Amino acid sequence: MSTKPTESGGKKTLNKNQKLRKKRVRNARSIRAEAIIASKSNTSNELTETGGILKVDQFINSRHYEINQLQIAMHRSKRSSSTRVFQALPRKLRRRTASHNIRRIPKRMRNRAIREMTKSAQQNPISPGLKGRKLHGLSSSALYKARMQVKLLRLAAKSNSLKLQLPEGATEAKVNLRQRIKLLNNAIKSSKRTTILKMNNRMGSYDNTGINEMAPIPRGRIKYYKRQRVFSWLPTHIWNAKRSHMMKRWGFQIPWSATQKCFKLSHRLGNSTAASDGALCIDSSFVGTMILRDNDSTGAFLKDLISKITNGRAILKKYYSSKCFFEGLLYDLNSHEVVLGPFDLLWINDVTVLLRLHPSLYSDLFNSLLQFKDNISIQDCRFSLASITLKGSKSSSALASILRSVGPSKSFEQLKLISRLTDPSVLPSKTMFAFNAIDPRHLANPKKITKPNKDLSVEQIMSLQTEFPATEFSSVLQRLVDPTERENSYKNQQTLKGLARRRRNLLLSDAANEHTSTIPHDSINDPSIPIVIIRRQKSMDWVVVMPWFWMLPFWYQLNRIPRIFNVGLRQVQQLNYEQRQLYFPDDYPFTSTGYMENNLYKRSSLKAKWDKKPRARRLNFEKIKDIHSVTLPSFTGEIGDYFSCDWKLLQILRNGIEFLTKNGEEVNMIESNKTTQFDDHKNRIVTVLNDLFELYKDEISADKVDDVVPVKFATALSEPVANKVSTLLDISTQALAIVPITCEVSGRGHPRDNARIYQIPSEHKIFWHNVVKGVYRSDGRIDHNQTIPLPKPHHLIGFITSGTFHLSEGRGVGNGFIDQKFAQEQKDKYILIRNVGTNVYRVAHWDYIHV
Amino acid sequence: MKHRVRNYSSNSTAHTMKTKLVRKYPTVKESSHIEIKSTIYIKSKTPYISAIKRISKKLQDPKPANIKYITIMGMGKAVEKTLSIACYFQTKKQRKVEIITTSVDVIDEIATEDNEESPVSTEDLETTLKKRTISGLRVKIYV
Numbered sequence: 001m002s003t004k005p006t007e008s009g010g011k012k013t014l015n016k017n018q019k020l021r022k023k024r025v026r027n028a029r030s031i032r033a034e035a036i037i038a039s040k041s042n043t044s045n046e047l048t049e050t051g052g053i054l055k056v057d058q059f060i061n062s063r064h065y066e067i068n069q070l071q072i073a074m075h076r077s078k079r080s081s082s083t084r085v086f087q088a089l090p091r092k093l094r095r096r097t098a099s100h101n102i103r104r105i106p107k108r109m110r111n112r113a114i115r116e117m118t119k120s121a122q123q124n125p126i127s128p129g130l131k132g133r134k135l136h137g138l139s140s141s142a143l144y145k146a147r148m149q150v151k152l153l154r155l156a157a158k159s160n161s162l163k164l165q166l167p168e169g170a171t172e173a174k175v176n177l178r179q180r181i182k183l184l185n186n187a188i189k190s191s192k193r194t195t196i197l198k199m200n201n202r203m204g205s206y207d208n209t210g211i212n213e214m215a216p217i218p219r220g221r222i223k224y225y226k227r228q229r230v231f232s233w234l235p236t237h238i239w240n241a242k243r244s245h246m247m248k249r250w251g252f253q254i255p256w257s258a259t260q261k262c263f264k265l266s267h268r269l270g271n272s273t274a275a276s277d278g279a280l281c282i283d284s285s286f287v288g289t290m291i292l293r294d295n296d297s298t299g300a301f302l303k304d305l306i307s308k309i310t311n312g313r314a315i316l317k318k319y320y321s322s323k324c325f326f327e328g329l330l331y332d333l334n335s336h337e338v339v340l341g342p343f344d345l346l347w348i349n350d351v352t353v354l355l356r357l358h359p360s361l362y363s364d365l366f367n368s369l370l371q372f373k374d375n376i377s378i379q380d381c382r383f384s385l386a387s388i389t390l391k392g393s394k395s396s397s398a399l400a401s402i403l404r405s406v407g408p409s410k411s412f413e414q415l416k417l418i419s420r421l422t423d424p425s426v427l428p429s430k431t432m433f434a435f436n437a438i439d440p441r442h443l444a445n446p447k448k449i450t451k452p453n454k455d456l457s458v459e460q461i462m463s464l465q466t467e468f469p470a471t472e473f474s475s476v477l478q479r480l481v482d483p484t485e486r487e488n489s490y491k492n493q494q495t496l497k498g499l500a501r502r503r504r505n506l507l508l509s510d511a512a513n514e515h516t517s518t519i520p521h522d523s524i525n526d527p528s529i530p531i532v533i534i535r536r537q538k539s540m541d542w543v544v545v546m547p548w549f550w551m552l553p554f555w556y557q558l559n560r561i562p563r564i565f566n567v568g569l570r571q572v573q574q575l576n577y578e579q580r581q582l583y584f585p586d587d588y589p590f591t592s593t594g595y596m597e598n599n600l601y602k603r604s605s606l607k608a609k610w611d612k613k614p615r616a617r618r619l620n621f622e623k624i625k626d627i628h629s630v631t632l633p634s635f636t637g638e639i640g641d642y643f644s645c646d647w648k649l650l651q652i653l654r655n656g657i658e659f660l661t662k663n664g665e666e667v668n669m670i671e672s673n674k675t676t677q678f679d680d681h682k683n684r685i686v687t688v689l690n691d692l693f694e695l696y697k698d699e700i701s702a703d704k705v706d707d708v709v710p711v712k713f714a715t716a717l718s719e720p721v722a723n724k725v726s727t728l729l730d731i732s733t734q735a736l737a738i739v740p741i742t743c744e745v746s747g748r749g750h751p752r753d754n755a756r757i758y759q760i761p762s763e764h765k766i767f768w769h770n771v772v773k774g775v776y777r778s779d780g781r782i783d784h785n786q787t788i789p790l791p792k793p794h795h796l797i798g799f800i801t802s803g804t805f806h807l808s809e810g811r812g813v814g815n816g817f818i819d820q821k822f823a824q825e826q827k828d829k830y831i832l833i834r835n836v837g838t839n840v841y842r843v844a845h846w847d848y849i850h851v
Numbered sequence: 852m853k854h855r856v857r858n859y860s861s862n863s864t865a866h867t868m869k870t871k872l873v874r875k876y877p878t879v880k881e882s883s884h885i886e887i888k889s890t891i892y893i894k895s896k897t898p899y900i901s902a903i904k905r906i907s908k909k910l911q912d913p914k915p916a917n918i919k920y921i922t923i924m925g926m927g928k929a930v931e932k933t934l935s936i937a938c939y940f941q942t943k944k945q946r947k948v949e950i951i952t953t954s955v956d957v958i959d960e961i962a963t964e965d966n967e968e969s970p971v972s973t974e975d976l977e978t979t980l981k982k983r984t985i986s987g988l989r990v991k992i993y994v
Contacts, residue, residue: 274892275887276887277884313975317977318976318977421879423879428980456879459982465980
């Protein structure tokens with residue numbers, strides 16, 4: 001093969017632009033220096049054999065100059081590599097996608113971008129677009145349409161069922177294509193509906209409520225309809241999809257986590273600490289709203305129903321009469337023992353109640369409530385009420401700067417009053433605001449409420465509760481829960497163009513309006529939006545509820561405020577963990593949703609990750625040594641399932657131990673002279689601990705699709721459950737009562753998800769007690785290398801459902817569940833924690849979580 | 852935040868019946884961005900050394916750079932600790948320290964007696980709010 005020698009001797013020749021660039025980088029990197037030549041005038045007389053006299057001032061000046069030059073060069077060389085204007089944008093505004101497209105660059109930078117693009121060897125930055133060019137006498141879009149028509153016709157001609165649908169003559173052989181299309185067009189024209197659904201606005205907003213039936217997914221642009229059939233979009237989907245990782249769960253596409261790194265940020269802003277100076281917001285419209293109204297004016301049936309599903313809590317005076325916002329557990333309609341998950345509730349009046357439910361619980365409850373159709377009417381407002389959840393100290397001031405009430409409103413005055421508050425935990429338990437708001441786009445940009453002359457006093461805070469504007473609140477709430485009123489709120493909803501026109505006219509009409517960019521509200525034509533703001537005491541956040549199609553304008557305005565950041569569900573989980581609260585569904589293993597999440601969803605994804613690794617690179621769980629002080633023949637290495645919290649094992653183990661010790665016997669590990677025995681019905685006879693693990697293996701290998709939850713919820717206050725495990729069958733069927741706990745590791749290390757919790761064996765109490773106090777080496781430092789006494793497999797009492805390093809505690813913290821019986825017996829509240837796949841035990845102090 | 856529950860006899864009310872304190876509210880804070888960045892709150896639980904370290908860090912590298920002093924706040928039981936921190940910076944570090952005593956209004960959430968049903972959890976109790984005034988301290992340590 002013959003090669004032609006290149007000019008530069010093997011090196012690639014650079015084109016003009018590349019040369020220019022190289023030169024620019026070289027120039028930027030060169031640093032000017034000012035050598036001190038001890039100034040020419042002085043050289044002759046002052047330089048002696050012993051050396052010259054150092055002129056300190058000159059020397060310092062010259063070094064000063066050099067340091068300056070160094071800094072400038074560093075700065076220049078950094079900038080020289082960024083050749084395009086969009087590369088100089090702040091991180092938040094940078095978009096890589098189609099950055100060659102001039103229309104994607106912010107307007108103020110476009111001119112510079114065009115200049116830069118024409119300079120480089122790229123194609124013309126301003127493309128003529130699709131509509132401009134003509135091929136075959138048609139523009140490209142027209143050509144596409146024509147080709148599509150032909151394709152569709154071919155398809156129609158092939159399928160028999162479609163052929164029958166076509167008009168007469170259209171399928172005959174002698175008819176040519178043009179005639180066929182004409183015939184079809186005529187057929188379409190004649191069959192078109194003459195009555196078109198009229199909307200009350202130009203934006204296409206409408207109220208999409210299902211009354212006594214599930215609402216269909218919202219009508220939007222047809223182009224996007226197909227991709228929403230299974231997982232529908234939130235109102236802010238397009239905004240969020242550009243800025244967050246989305247996840248498809250529970251029938252929605254939900255922001256999972258912001259694309260920008262935000263772990264520390266959400267810790268600093270989201271927690272209720274004095275150092276928080278911003279806020280986090282999430283589109284929480286995926287939380288479904290349901291409105292129940294009793295058909296009878298007494299409301300007795302509804303009250304009874306709500307009592308059933310909240311285990312008697314939400315009908316207490318605080319919620320039913322005083323109408324405080326309720327956050328609690330949702331119970332099964334038929335059994336007060338079965339918990340479904342957390343939910344919110346608000347009594348609107350004596351016969352109407354509003355529920356907010358996680359999407360995984362929504363349809364089940366809705367369908368089970370449909371059996372009471374005769375007594376209550378049920379509104380499915382999943383797609384008619386949207387909500388924003390805000391967290392952080394700036395939330396209230398952010399809300400006050402985008403919201404304006406239509407007329408004078410006491411509730412809005414109250415919101416303005418507390419808007420500058422930076423620690424919202426001072427607010428009384430009933431802190432809610434409701435008013436009719438104007439379109440947020442009337443304000444050109446968010447405007448802060450001006451600071452009043454006097455500081456906020458304690459009396460004013462107390463007045464939020466004592467002077468609560470109940471009538472105004474309930475009248476706005478009535479509007480919000482009424483489908484026709486929601487529809488009315490969209491009346492004359494304006495397009496951005498329309499608003500811009502009004503703003504321009506306002507400017508032109510009077511020169512005095514030059515500095516007011518706010519469009520005045522026209523009380524007759526302009527819409528008034530019912531809006532409710534709720535301070536949730538337990539979750540420590542703000543929830544703003546509004547009609548579905550009003551969400552986006554509010555969202556856009558909100559995200560223009562400095563130090564407001566969008567987050568996803570992952571950050572909600574993080575904050576819940578940091579506040580030592582349970583997060584649904586991951587920390588709710590006693591509900592069927594939470595159990596499936598742990599046992600199926602998270603387990604399979606972790607397992608798939610492990611399976612993907614080559615054998616040599618992955619942890620061999622079976623071969624981990626020194627986990628327990630005794631080894632049983634039934635299993636080696638890690639106990640239970642490696643990729644999840646194994647509640648089934650815990651149930652069999654704890655129930656089995658109760659069964660074995662019911663007459664006060666000691667638990668024997670293994671019977672060395674006998675193998676396992678079976679009774680006449682081929683059931684395994686349980687006599688020693690090893691049998692329990694064999695029984696567990698039987699249950700697992702039976703490969704039943706087991707959606708019976710093996711554990712049930714108990715609290716610190718609940719009575720010790722008198723479940724007597726008397727028969728063999730009870731061991732694997734009796735649900736084990738577990739209590740939620742949070743624990744803090746006293747020393748190094750931190751628990752991870754699925755970590756195992758052990759009780760401290762009585763013989764090791766003194767050792768661990770010393771570890772807590774601190775065992776020191778002779779040099780005065782803490783000894784971390786002691787040999788740890790190991791517990792036995794039957795000391796397993798629970799699992800950590802979410803655990804990591806806690807940023808505000810500065811040590812490992814985990815939330816999890818332990819056996820209720822153990823929790824109530826123990827006094828000193830210390831446990832051992834071991835991460836999956838390790839053999840290191842850490843001692844931790846635990847406390848109850850109040851759900 | 853933990854909702855602490857304890858019984859205490861209210862002195863202001865005439866009757867001596869024990870009322871239930873459901874929650875103690877924090878103080879009212881309306882801080883600007885700069886105030887948030889330059890204020891440190893001392894609790895009775897705050898360890899003395901970590902408070903000293905935090906303040907020293909802020910004094911060495913004040914952010915934003917234009918702040919003139921760091922404010923330390925303490926009230927009630929934490930007054931003594933706040934004062935001793937102030938003394939430390941005054942004597943050991945030769946900082947200019949300014950001490951201002953104030954009284955701080957706080958709110959107590961008290962369960963009303965007309966809870967005819969007896970809820971299991973204290974968070975379900977009907978409550979009223981009551982004002983209480985305690986002594987507080989604001990210490991300015993100049994950068």
